[in-house]
Amino acid sequence: MRQWMIPDTDLFISSIVMGTGNFSVETEADAMRRIDHFADCDGNLLDTANSYGKLRTSDPNSAEQIIGRWLKQSSQGSSMMISTKGGFPPFEDLTNSRLTVDDVTADLELSLQTLGRDTIDIYYLHRDDPSIPVADLLGMLRDFRQQGKIRYYGLSNWSTDRVAEAIALEKKQVDKALLAIQNRWSLVRYNDRAAIDPTVVAMDWPAWELFKKENMAVMPYSSLGKGYFSKYLQNTCSMTEKLRRYYENDLNKHRADALKQLHKETGYSISQLVLAWLLQQPMPVFPVVGFSKNEQLRDAVEAAGMNLSFSQIEMLNAGETW
Numbered sequence: 001m002r003q004w005m006i007p008d009t010d011l012f013i014s015s016i017v018m019g020t021g022n023f024s025v026e027t028e029a030d031a032m033r034r035i036d037h038f039a040d041c042d043g044n045l046l047d048t049a050n051s052y053g054k055l056r057t058s059d060p061n062s063a064e065q066i067i068g069r070w071l072k073q074s075s076q077g078s079s080m081m082i083s084t085k086g087g088f089p090p091f092e093d094l095t096n097s098r099l100t101v102d103d104v105t106a107d108l109e110l111s112l113q114t115l116g117r118d119t120i121d122i123y124y125l126h127r128d129d130p131s132i133p134v135a136d137l138l139g140m141l142r143d144f145r146q147q148g149k150i151r152y153y154g155l156s157n158w159s160t161d162r163v164a165e166a167i168a169l170e171k172k173q174v175d176k177a178l179l180a181i182q183n184r185w186s187l188v189r190y191n192d193r194a195a196i197d198p199t200v201v202a203m204d205w206p207a208w209e210l211f212k213k214e215n216m217a218v219m220p221y222s223s224l225g226k227g228y229f230s231k232y233l234q235n236t237c238s239m240t241e242k243l244r245r246y247y248e249n250d251l252n253k254h255r256a257d258a259l260k261q262l263h264k265e266t267g268y269s270i271s272q273l274v275l276a277w278l279l280q281q282p283m284p285v286f287p288v289v290g291f292s293k294n295e296q297l298r299d300a301v302e303a304a305g306m307n308l309s310f311s312q313i314e315m316l317n318a319g320e321t322w
């Protein structure tokens, strides 16, 4: 798999980033094998969070624990980069922010200790709190960087206005440290009104315009819409009520028709077409993908080498650009 440089940084990242939100202690052996496979395919960034594997705030950070064990025992551990996140709100009340310096410092220290690393390659604030000035939150991240605890930082689930402010503040700094934005985005358009968690932020038109103008790297999550199009087009029983609520809409019907036709014409799988569409956007995009099977990982790695024509992209757009 090809690796691309993030503009104005020294980081080369594989086209596909492996998500670890589905890692659990019960399936640890599978998760370990999947990371091995990802590394064998030249994948070099694992995306995790202090909150992954938890159902309650007091639960252990089990996804990071699994990654920590893999990093320790694998001969490929030293070349694998990690993005992790802190400041996730209390599970018991997602509207209650946890972004004080004390909260985030505690999360970061636990991540460093669990992963067995001195430095985190990319550290995201997992959520935003508009009542805290952007400058204060960036200042906190810069302090972590100065202390050598993180190399770069990112913002996850941040609105366009707040990201625009962050970019403007970053431009006043001599070295670039704001590396990427991680919001929800896929060819599968998400129904915002379906959100149970009000702090989730999905891509929209103003954000797409801003990232394009600023050539801002995006590492979108749920980049396959949790496999919605594959499930919809294959009419499988794994289509859940939750997926329907998230993704059933007119645009997705048109995009599904286009996918069906392109799949027939090209032989590419539905998921490959969805990922290729993201990878050919006019800003650097590194889709974060979750896998439950090794063949899904192979599919994604192949998508990284695909080239869709302009008219094929237009077909998938189905009248929209983002």
Ligand SMILES: NC(=O)c1ccc[n+]([C@@H]2O[C@H](COP(=O)([O-])OP(=O)(O)OC[C@H]3O[C@@H](n4cnc5c(N)ncnc54)[C@H](OP(=O)(O)O)[C@@H]3O)[C@@H](O)[C@H]2O)c1
Pocket: 018, 019, 020, 021, 022, 047, 048, 126, 156, 157, 182, 220, 221, 222, 223, 224, 225, 226, 227, 228, 230, 238, 271, 272, 288, 289, 290, 291, 292, 295, 296, 297, 299, 300
């Ligand atoms: N920053 C945030 O707030 C945030 C939020 C959510 C997630 N994330 C990150 O993003 C990662 C991915 O997110 P996600 O799991 O929500 O979404 P996703 O990557 O869109 O969906 C993953 C699911 O898609 C299906 N899939 C994967 N490859 C496939 C293929 N080749 N063919 C058909 N189906 C395929 C699988 O479903 P089945 O298992 O049903 O087969 C898989 O479990 C997470 O692991 C996490 O690292 C970040």
